[in-house]
Amino acid sequence: METPSTTTFDRLPDQPAYDVTALRDVEFPWAGDRIYLNHASTGPLPARSLLAVEEFNRRRAAMEGMTDPVLQGVLAEARHLAARLVHADVEEIALAGNTSWGLNLAAATLPLEPGDVVVVSAGEFPANVYPWMRLASRGVRLEVVPCTVNGWPDEEYLLARVQDAEVKVLAVSWVQFSNGYRVDLARLGRAARDSGTYLVVDAIQGLGQQPLDLSALSVDILACGGQKWLLSPWGTGFVYVRRALIERLSPLVTGWMAHEGTDDFTRLTDYHPALHRDARRFELVSLPFQDFVGFNASLSLLLELGVDRIAAHLDRITEPVRSWAESTGVTLRSATGSHGSGFVCLAPPDLVLAYHRLGEAGPETDCG
Numbered sequence: 001m002e003t004p005s006t007t008t009f010d011r012l013p014d015q016p017a018y019d020v021t022a023l024r025d026v027e028f029p030w031a032g033d034r035i036y037l038n039h040a041s042t043g044p045l046p047a048r049s050l051l052a053v054e055e056f057n058r059r060r061a062a063m064e065g066m067t068d069p070v071l072q073g074v075l076a077e078a079r080h081l082a083a084r085l086v087h088a089d090v091e092e093i094a095l096a097g098n099t100s101w102g103l104n105l106a107a108a109t110l111p112l113e114p115g116d117v118v119v120v121s122a123g124e125f126p127a128n129v130y131p132w133m134r135l136a137s138r139g140v141r142l143e144v145v146p147c148t149v150n151g152w153p154d155e156e157y158l159l160a161r162v163q164d165a166e167v168k169v170l171a172v173s174w175v176q177f178s179n180g181y182r183v184d185l186a187r188l189g190r191a192a193r194d195s196g197t198y199l200v201v202d203a204i205q206g207l208g209q210q211p212l213d214l215s216a217l218s219v220d221i222l223a224c225g226g227q228k229w230l231l232s233p234w235g236t237g238f239v240y241v242r243r244a245l246i247e248r249l250s251p252l253v254t255g256w257m258a259h260e261g262t263d264d265f266t267r268l269t270d271y272h273p274a275l276h277r278d279a280r281r282f283e284l285v286s287l288p289f290q291d292f293v294g295f296n297a298s299l300s301l302l303l304e305l306g307v308d309r310i311a312a313h314l315d316r317i318t319e320p321v322r323s324w325a326e327s328t329g330v331t332l333r334s335a336t337g338s339h340g341s342g343f344v345c346l347a348p349p350d351l352v353l354a355y356h357r358l359g360e361a362g363p364e365t366d367c368g
Contacts, residue, residue, distance in 0.1 A: 018305060020313070027301065037358075040177060040205060040343065043231040049297040053233065056293045068265060071289050078292045081299040082238040085307070086203075086222070087213040091278035092246070094239045095287055099204045100127045102223025102239035103171075105282055106200045107131035109249040110169060110221075114139025118169040119161050121153040122146050125177045128202045132171060143167075152181040152335060158188065162197045169198045175206035180334040180343020182206060189218030204228055204237075209314060209342035211307040220245055229342070231298040233291040241279045250275070255284040314342040321346075 024031050027046040036044060045053075059065055075095060083090040096102055108131075112118070118132040122144050132142045145161060148154045153172065161167050170192050175182045185201065192199040201222040206212065208229030214222065222240040226232030241249065256262060258281045261272035275281035302310065321344045325332045334345035348354040 023305075035361075039209070039229055040180075041228070042234075043208070043228050045233070045294065046231055046298055046301050048301060049231065049233075049294040052297040053290055053294040056290050060290065074289050074292050074296065075287060077296050078236075078238070078299075081296055081303065082240075084303055085207065085212075085299060086240060087215045088240050089243060092214075092240050092243050094241065094279035094282040095292065096223070096237045096239050096283070097225075097235045097288070098237050099202055099223045099225040100131070101237070102221065103128055103200065103202060104131045105239060105241075105249075105251065106169075106171075106198075106221040106223070107135060108252045110198055110200075111248075112138065112140045112168055115141075115166060116168040117141050117143050117164070117166045118171060119143045119145060119158065119167050120171045121158065121173075123151060123153075123176065123178055124171075124173055125202065128171055128173060128200075132169070150335075151179055151333065152176070152339070153183055155183060155188065159191050162188075162191050162195045167195075167197055169200060171200040171202075173202040173205060174212070175203075175210065175341045175343070177205050179345045180205070180341040182210065182335065182339050182341045184338070185212075185217050185219060192220075193218040205343075206341060208302055208307065208310070210311050214240060226295050226298070230295070230302065232295040233288075235288045235291045236295040239279065239282060241282065246279055246281070247277055249282075251282050253284065254281075257285045258283060311342070315340070318342070318344045 027048060028044060029047065078095055079090050079093045082088075082093045082095075094102075096105075107118075112135060116139075118135065118140060120129055120132065120142065124144075129142070129144070132140075136142070143161070145157055146154060153176065158170060158172070162170050170188065172183050172185075172188065174185060185199075189199050191197075198220045199218060201219050203212065203222050203224040205228065207224050208231065219240070220242050224230070224237055224239075226236035226238075227234045230236075251258065254275070256268075258275055259272050260274045260276055261267055261270055322332060322336065324330075325346055331347040332345070333347050334340065334343045346354075
């Protein structure tokens with residue numbers, strides 16, 4: 001199976017060209033001796049992120065320059081970079097430790113009443129199911145709708161369900177964890193907005209490998225952890241909450257910096273009752289500063305490269321695998337075209353044997 005000869009990202013306006021091989025040698029020097037295929041579980045840390053975390057921890061160990069402005073600056077930069085990544089306002093971003101925090105935030109704060117229905121697709125990652133399932137104690141019903149024969153979310157059925165007045169929330173993964181299917185967020189968002197349904201999105205399998213512009217979409221809440229395609233440390237992530245929705249949602253738990261006036265550390269005991277009017281009202285602090293230092297370095301790299309070019313590069317380097325599957329009769333489980341993503345999911349006749357053969361292919365292959 002041949003690999004593409006192109007070793008540079010396509011040049012786009014206002015973006016420099018990159019030699020992929022040189023970039024890999026600098027940021028992922030181990031990749032010359034190892035093939036890694038498991039970004040859907042955990043992405044590797046770029047060298048710049050590792051160095052940033054190590055330097056920050058070295059300074060922390062000696063308490064060198066660990067001032068409040070420095071620490072809060074780390075978090076402010078993280079919100080800014082996350083907002084740039086998804087084309088949102090920084091006021092719509094709250095930092096979190098994982099995707100589950102944002103999904104639980106949605107389940108706990110959206111105004112749902114007894115008899116309301118939350119719709120999810122069968123095959124969803126459990127992080128996008130259990131928070132809604134627990135709402136049964138409030139009389140809210142979770143409806144798990146069947147997938148298509150391909151195992152993909154049935155978007156036509158989902159579109160039909162949001163027309164039901166009882167359906168108040170449509171919760172979807174932007175990219176499915178098991179097969180890489182990418183839903184049409186624009187289409188689902190329009191239908192949800194027209195019917196008064198909240199659209200909640202688990203974005204962890206898509207962000208970093210596919211471009212996303214929330215300014216052009218009708219998404220109400222989006223949650224994403226940083227450890228997969230964002231190439232960031234465990235314990236990092238963020239939540240997007242649509243600006244018009246922020247002040248209508250009141251968190252069930254509160255952090256001490258979620259309230260107005262707490263930016264001024266000389267007045268901490270004034271105990272201002274009002275929450276911030278931006279998404280910081282949903283944050284629980286203290287957040288892991290050292291991990292968000294790595295998050296900032298990784299997102300800076302992705303933004304520097306351009307996620308649109310990353311997506312195009314992934315499509316180029318995975319095309320030989322898709323072509324090989326088609327020519328050899330191996331079943332391709334992942335979608336292509338407008339519903340495709342950086343995933344290539346194959347179903348060989350003997351999956352266990354194929355897994356072990358990949359592991360033995362060497363010099364070392366991590367296929368997760």
